[in-house]
Each structure stands twice: as structure tokens, then as C-alpha cells.
Amino acid sequence: MSDTKTRQAAQVELPFQIFAQPSEKLPPCQARCPNSGDIRGWLGIIAQREKNGLSFDEACDKAWQRLVEFNPMPATIGRICPHPCEDLCTRREKDGAVSVNAMERFLGDWGLARGLELPQAPKERYRESIGVIGSGPASLSFAYQMARRGYDVTLYDKDDRPGGMLRHAIPDFRLPREILDAEVGRILGLTKSLVRNVDVGKDLSLDQLRTDHDLIFLGLGAQAARRLHIPGENGPGVVSGIDYLRQRKEGRESACGSRVLVIGGGNTAIDAARSVRREGASVTLVYRRSDSEMPAAAHEIEDARKEGIEFRYLSAPTRIIRDGDRVRQVEIQGMRLAEPDASGRRRPEPVPGKLEILAADSVIVAVSQAPGWHDAGSVLHADEWLRAEDDGRLEEDLLAGGDDLGPGIASRAIAQGRRAAESAHAQLRGLERPRSKPARPEISRGSVRIDFYAERQRSPASRLPEGEWLSRPNTEIDATLGDRQASEEAARCMSCGLCFDCQLCFMYCNAGGFTRLEETSPGQYFAMALDLCEGCGKCIELCPCGYLEAREDAR
Numbered sequence: 357m358s359d360t361k362t363r364q365a366a367q368v369e370l371p372f373q374i375f376a377q378p379s380e381k382l383p384p385c386q387a388r389c390p391n392s393g394d395i396r397g398w399l400g401i402i403a404q405r406e407k408n409g410l411s412f413d414e415a416c417d418k419a420w421q422r423l424v425e426f427n428p429m430p431a432t433i434g435r436i437c438p439h440p441c442e443d444l445c446t447r448r449e450k451d452g453a454v455s456v457n458a459m460e461r462f463l464g465d466w467g468l469a470r471g472l473e474l475p476q477a478p479k480e481r482y483r484e485s486i487g488v489i490g491s492g493p494a495s496l497s498f499a500y501q502m503a504r505r506g507y508d509v510t511l512y513d514k515d516d517r518p519g520g521m522l523r524h525a526i527p528d529f530r531l532p533r534e535i536l537d538a539e540v541g542r543i544l545g546l547t548k549s550l551v552r553n554v555d556v557g558k559d560l561s562l563d564q565l566r567t568d569h570d571l572i573f574l575g576l577g578a579q580a581a582r583r584l585h586i587p588g589e590n591g592p593g594v595v596s597g598i599d600y601l602r603q604r605k606e607g608r609e610s611a612c613g614s615r616v617l618v619i620g621g622g623n624t625a626i627d628a629a630r631s632v633r634r635e636g637a638s639v640t641l642v643y644r645r646s647d648s649e650m651p652a653a654a655h656e657i658e659d660a661r662k663e664g665i666e667f668r669y670l671s672a673p674t675r676i677i678r679d680g681d682r683v684r685q686v687e688i689q690g691m692r693l694a695e696p697d698a699s700g701r702r703r704p705e706p707v708p709g710k711l712e713i714l715a716a717d718s719v720i721v722a723v724s725q726a727p728g729w730h731d732a733g734s735v736l737h738a739d740e741w742l743r744a745e746d747d748g749r750l751e752e753d754l755l756a757g758g759d760d761l762g763p764g765i766a767s768r769a770i771a772q773g774r775r776a777a778e779s780a781h782a783q784l785r786g787l788e789r790p791r792s793k794p795a796r797p798e799i800s801r802g803s804v805r806i807d808f809y810a811e812r813q814r815s816p817a818s819r820l821p822e823g824e825w826l827s828r829p830n831t832e833i834d835a836t837l838g839d840r841q842a843s844e845e846a847a848r849c850m851s852c853g854l855c856f857d858c859q860l861c862f863m864y865c866n867a868g869g870f871t872r873l874e875e876t877s878p879g880q881y882f883a884m885a886l887d888l889c890e891g892c893g894k895c896i897e898l899c900p901c902g903y904l905e906a907r908e909d910a911r
Contacts, residue, residue, distance in 0.1 A: 376893065377886075377906070378903055380796060382797065383446075384445065384799065385454070387444065387798050389440070389441040390768040393427055394423075399454070399459060400846075401419040402842070403849050403878075407881075416842075417470070420466055420467045421472075421475075424467070424474055426774060427460075427770050428500045428539070428543055429464070429770065430467065431464025432531060433460060435530060437457055437460070446804050446850050447809075450806050452814045455817075455837075458837050458845065459842060465836045468535070473542070476546070477503050477505070477546055480506060482784065484507060485507075485510070485568070486508065486510070487566075490511075490574070491511050492769065493522060493773070494770070495575030496518075498777045499547050509546075510547070510569070511551065512556060512565070514556070515553070518550060519540050520575070520577050521579065524598075524605055527605075529825075529829065529832055532832050566753060570753065572754050572755070574754065574760060577758055578726060578741075578763055579598055581599065581722070582721075582723050588675050593682060593718040595610075597628040598725070600632070601628055612632050612635060615716050615718075617639075617686055618719075618720045620721070621641075621649075622652050622724075625641060625652065628722050632720065635829075638664075640666045641660070641667050642686075642688060644671065645701065645704050647667070649702065670693070672691055672706075674687045675687045676719060684716070686716050690706070690707040692704070692707050725763045741761060747776060748761075748773075756776070799902050803902030805899075808858075812848045815844050817837050856901060860898040861882065867888045867889060869885045870884055870895075893906065
């Protein structure tokens with residue numbers, strides 16, 4: 357009996373047959389991305405361009421188009437996102453995570469340099485009118501997604517210049533204003549109009565807007581600040597982190613003095629500390645938990661240290677000591693970490709008798725954000741966060757996203773605006789509301805054969821020399837990757853859970869079950885004939901990216 361007949365005879369005795377089956381899976385980077393963007397997809401277009409007959413320019417153009425389907429502001433988000441996607445990158449276990457953030461920035465700058473246009477709205481327009489309150493990342497994302505689908509969108513903003521906290525709170529050395537201007541302008545070019553200097557609830561009622569439009573999106577942000585509620589807080593010399601950053605962005609004199617304490621541990625606190633350091637002040641950042649609990653991005657904290665900012669952990673202010681109106685000192689209470697609180701982090705509690713006095717000319721308070729809108733009807737109540745469904749829905753004709761649902765990063769706001777637009781479009785067109793989570797299963801960590809991939813070190817972007825960081829206070833510190841660096845970095849992607857044409861299945865299948873496709877694209881290189889599969893499992897064992905898996909068929 358031949359080997360083939362022997363295998364077939366053995367298979368007949370089993371209650372089931374094991375076949376190989378292609379199955380695209382959710383890669384860990386996308387599972388961790390707040391915006392659920394197709395990271396593997398747009399990286400793969402560049403990494404696999406030669407296999408698909410694309411030049412580098414063609415691949416980058418195409419990758420940019422894929423990227424902006426989810427995020428219309430890649431040059432902006434690529435600069436400021438703390439890139440949680442990289443924390444779970446499979447490559448991290450080998451030689452460092454793929455620099456997703458740097459690649460997003462590269463493609464964002466690529467699109468601006470080449471004048472690439474966002475997907476144009478269809479010629480046939482829908483009759484419904486859409487109103488958007490606010491012009492921060494959530495509002496811009498929602499407006500873009502609705503405009504590209506064919507709706508007339510009008511934005512209302514209480515400021516003269518659109519962009520929300522992206523414009524008013526992020527320092528120029530992290531996000532140059534010309535980059536933000538270009539990406540915001542490109543989105544506004546798709547919408548109907550922008551109404552400036554209108555404060556909803558004060559200048560215009562929400563009820564009136566609901567009369568004027570078929571559907572409203574609230575992207576009000578959270579531009580008020582939490583207070584410390586300690587003696588001496590009220591008066592000159594104490595300012596919120598948000599207000600300080602806004603003053604600096606507008607070029608107004610801050611008059612913070614030579615010794616500044618910044619209270620807080622988030623990104624606003626770090627931005628404020630680094631900005632006031634650029635005014636020549638000596639800066640101490642006071643945080644009530646330890647360094648490991650600090651929510652600010654790790655690389656921003658490290659850069660702050662390089663700039664000479666002192667960090668005082670497990671410390672909390674208890675009173676601000678004044679000489680008349682002038683701030684002179686701050687009393688600091690030593691803290692220790694107790695059991696975890698509702699946030700999951702260990703709760704700080706005072707250490708009895710551990711008090712210290714620090715000299716200070718001013719105090720910047722950046723402990724948290726708070727709602728900053730007026731009472732406006734049944735939904736908007738001052739000092740209360742909005743509570744929405746997963747797709748941002750508050751009421752039938754009212755959706756929301758961004759920091760008005762609670763403080764978060766800009767990538768999360770972009771995602772909330774997109775999901776709200778998808779839900780709004782489905783509602784207006786009588787379609788099924790979209791899923792809140794991807795339907796594909798997430799790939800398991802052990803499914804990717806890390807040893808198959810050659811070692812490739814990350815492509816570091818150049819930086820402004822450290823000695824010039826403070827002397828050139830508004831100059832961007834990090835540079836964008838060059839073309840060669842971007843090409844090499846994209847090639848580091850392991851394409852977790854999707855075929856990248858390694859050809860091992862094709863080469864080692866005894867039965868000839870894999871056929872090369874004439875027209876290929878990332879993830880689409882072979883057709884598989886399941887009726888030829890002998891169930892040996894060799895292709896599953898060899899597949900480095902975890903795309904092929906076993907399927908049991910009952911006899």
C-alpha cells in the first residue's frame with residue numbers, strides 16, 4: 357500500500373479530519389490601538405510593495421489613503437499619541453516594537469508634502485443637515501466621516517481658531533502649529549462651514565441647534581481644571597495647567613517667576629513643566645504617587661528629566677504660603693501607597709508628620725480636567741460628564757465624543773468621533789448599527805514564530821541636539837523618518853495573523869493545495885484547495901505569522 361493510501365486509511369478510522377484553514381486574525385497592535393486602525397494593513401502596503409508591483413511612492417500614497425480612512429490627522433496624532441499599540445507589538449520580544457507612531461507621522465507628513473487629498477464627498481448629497489459643536493479631535497473626526505459620506509456639516513466653536521486642545525494646550529516643540537493648521541484645514545475643506553466664537557449654552561442654545569439640524573454631535577472637550585482645594589490656592593501666582601499652556605500658545609507673558617512648582621502627573625503637567633522650563637524657570641514637578649503610577653508618557657518624562665526638571669514623587673501640596681498676594685512657599689505632605697482605589701492604582705495616603713516646605717514663586721495645577729460647559733437643556737449640565745452608549749449616542753438626534761465623556765488621549769477622541777459617525781450614518785440611512793468591537797479573533801501570542809524573522813533594529817529618527825532644546829524653545833525636538841528609514845521600519849512588521857507571502861506553505865505542501873494568485877495584494881497571495889488537503893498540518897506548523905490554523909471537520 358502506498359504512503360498516501362496508508363494515510364487515507366488511518367484518517368477513515370478517526371471521528372474527525374483536521375484540515376488547514378486560512379484565518380485572518382486581529383493583530384495585537386490593532387487590538388491595543390484606541391482608534392482600532394488597520395496598522396498591519398498600511399504597514400504591509402509599504403513592506404510588501406515589491407511583491408505587489410508598487411514603487412515606494414505608490415505604496416506610500418496607498419498606505420496614506422488606508423490610514424486616513426480611520427484617522428484624518430496622521431501627522432498630528434503621529435506626533436502626540438503615546439502609542440499604546442507598540443506596548444503589545446509581537447516584535448517587542450525580539451528586537452523592539454515596530455515604531456508605529458513614527459510611521460504614522462511619516463505618512464502624515466508624506467501626505468502633506470505631496471498634497472494628498474482626503475476622500476472626497478460623493479456628488480450626490482444627503483438631505484440631512486449635521487451640526488457639530490466644538491472643533492477638537494473628536495469633532496473633526498466626526499465631521500470628516502460624515503462629510504465624506506455626503507452630508508452637509510456645520511461646525512460651531514467658541515474659539516476663533518479651530519483645533520480644541522490640540523491647538524490651545526500642546527506646545528509647539530511637540531506639535532508645530534503649521535502641521536495642525538494643514539490637517540485641520542484639509543478636514544474643514546470637506547465640510548459646509550465653521551461658525552466661530554459661538555459658546556453653546558451662552559450665545560446659542562442647544563435646543564436651537566437641534567431645530568436647525570437633523571443631528572448634533574457634541575465635542576465640547578473638558579477645558580476646565582480641577583482645583584486642589586487647599587489654603588492659599590485662590591489668588592495670583594496659581595494657575596491651571598490648561599490656562600498656562602493656552603497663555604503660552606497665545607504668546608502672552610506668564611510671569612511665573614524663577615521657581616515654579618507643577619502639581620500633577622499627566623501629560624498636561626509634563627507639557628506645562630517643560631514649557632515653563634523654556635521660560636528659564638527652575639521647575640519641580642510634584643506627584644502624589646510613585647514614578648511607576650505616573651500616567652504621562654514615559655518618553656516625555658525622560659525628556660523632561662534631560663531638561664533639568666526635578667521630580668518629587670509621593671508628595672502632595674497641603675497649603676500655599678503667601679506674603680500678601682505673592683506666592684512664597686508650598687507645604688508638601690509626604691505620601692505612601694495603600695490599597696488600590698477605583699482606578700486600579702494604589703491609593704496615596706499621608707505619612708503622619710512628614711511635612712516639607714518648598715520655595716516657589718508660582719504654582720501650576722494640572723491634576724485633572726473637568727467639564728467646562730454651561731447648562732443647556734436636558735443633556736448638558738455644568739460640572740457633569742456626559743454619559744453615552746458605546747457609539748456615543750445620548751439621544752436619538754444627539755451624539756457625543758472626546759473629553760466631554762471623560763479625559764483621554766487624542767487617538768481615543770478620533771475613534772469616538774469615527775464610531776459616532778458610523779452609527780449616525782447607519783441611523784439616518786436605516787442600516788444596522790455597526791459593531792462596537794472587531795469581529796475577528798485576536799491572535800494568540802504563541803501563534804507567531806518570532807525566530808523565523810531576521811533581527812532588525814528600530815530605525816531611530818533624528819532629534820534636535822539636547823543642548824538646543826531650551827535655547828530654541830519652540831523648535832520641534834523630534835524629526836520625521838526619512839524615506840529609507842520608513843521603508844526599513846515598515847519591513848519590521850511581522851504581519852501577525854495575515855499572510856505576507858513567505859511562500860512556505862506553497863513550497864512544502866505535498867498535495868499541491870496552494871495556488872499562486874495572478875493579482876496579489878497584502879494578505880492575498882495564494883488560493884487554497886481544501887479538497888486536496890491531506891491533513892498533515894505541515895503548513896500550519898511552518899506558517900510564521902499564525903495565519904493558517906487547524907480546522908476539525910466531523911466525519
